[in-house]
Amino acid sequence: MILFFLAFAAFFFVALLVLISTIGITLASLVTLFSAPAQFRRILRDRQLRRNHALEHATINVIEERYGPSRLAGLADHDGFTIQGGATPDLVASATQEALDRLRAGERKLAIHPRCGTSLIAAQLVLAIVFLATVVLLHQLSWIAFAAGLLAAIVLGPRLSLILQRFITTDARIGDLSITSVEVTRPVGKMGLFSMVVLGPICVHTAQGSGPATRKRTEPRAKPVQGDVTLITGDREEIPAGGYRVR
Numbered sequence: 001m002i003l004f005f006l007a008f009a010a011f012f013f014v015a016l017l018v019l020i021s022t023i024g025i026t027l028a029s030l031v032t033l034f035s036a037p038a039q040f041r042r043i044l045r046d047r048q049l050r051r052n053h054a055l056e057h058a059t060i061n062v063i064e065e066r067y068g069p070s071r072l073a074g075l076a077d078h079d080g081f082t083i084q085g086g087a088t089p090d091l092v093a094s095a096t097q098e099a100l101d102r103l104r105a106g107e108r109k110l111a112i113h114p115r116c117g118t119s120l121i122a123a124q125l126v127l128a129i130v131f132l133a134t135v136v137l138l139h140q141l142s143w144i145a146f147a148a149g150l151l152a153a154i155v156l157g158p159r160l161s162l163i164l165q166r167f168i169t170t171d172a173r174i175g176d177l178s179i180t181s182v183e184v185t186r187p188v189g190k191m192g193l194f195s196m197v198v199l200g201p202i203c204v205h206t207a208q209g210s211g212p213a214t215r216k217r218t219e220p221r222a223k224p225v226q227g228d229v230t231l232i233t234g235d236r237e238e239i240p241a242g243g244y245r246v247r
């Protein structure tokens with residue numbers, strides 16, 4: 001009797017959890033439906049950010065080509081990108097250089113990565129649109145609308161992500177983008193000996209040459225020489241590393 005009661009309670013708890021998380025995911029997706037256009041407009045206006053995002057994906061793709069699937073995560077901004085998840089600075093430096101060369105040679109596929117944050121936005125957009133469409137079609141809010149939204153997000157989300165990455169969130173035509181430095185940052189909250197064992201995020205700083213597309217918008221910078229990449233360790237030590245100058 002007690003076992004039966006426990007099983008029923010567990011089932012009820014799981015069902016409640018599924019219900020709450022489904023409603024939560026749907027609400028978050030509806031918010032994304034309204035916030036995404038502004039986000040996409042901001043990304044579209046910053047070509048250097050889109051190029052850095054392409055280079056970040058390409059770098060992780062190159063590392064995964066060499067060593068198989070990884071748990072690396074990247075984040076791009078206007079001035080470069082960071083790679084987190086345990087890759088060493090010399091690996092990131094050499095993979096970024098290879099990624100840059102291959103993108104420049106026209107290998108646009110490298111700029112697309114399935115684990116990109118765009119995939120979450122794509123799944124939420126599909127979910128919200130299908131959910132709203134089903135509610136309108138059925139003239140009522142029923143579990144069918146939630147289920148249809150979730151199913152569509154799982155099936156169509158990854159496809160939409162590829163399209164959004166290709167045309168909005170990355171730009172594989174990287175032009176004269178180049179690496180200026182690769183920096184190891186200290187892991188947040190880890191000090192002393194521990195920070196020597198756990199690598200912090202690795203920041204790859206990039207710069208755009210004086211190309212016509214960005215000449216007006218970016219500050220004039222020292223034009224980096226190809227292959228002359230400075231590696232900066234968290235402890236500001238000098239370590240020899242192949243062809244790279246390490247500071």
Ligand SMILES: [Zn+2]
Nearest residue numbers: 053116117118
């Ligand atoms: Zn991404």
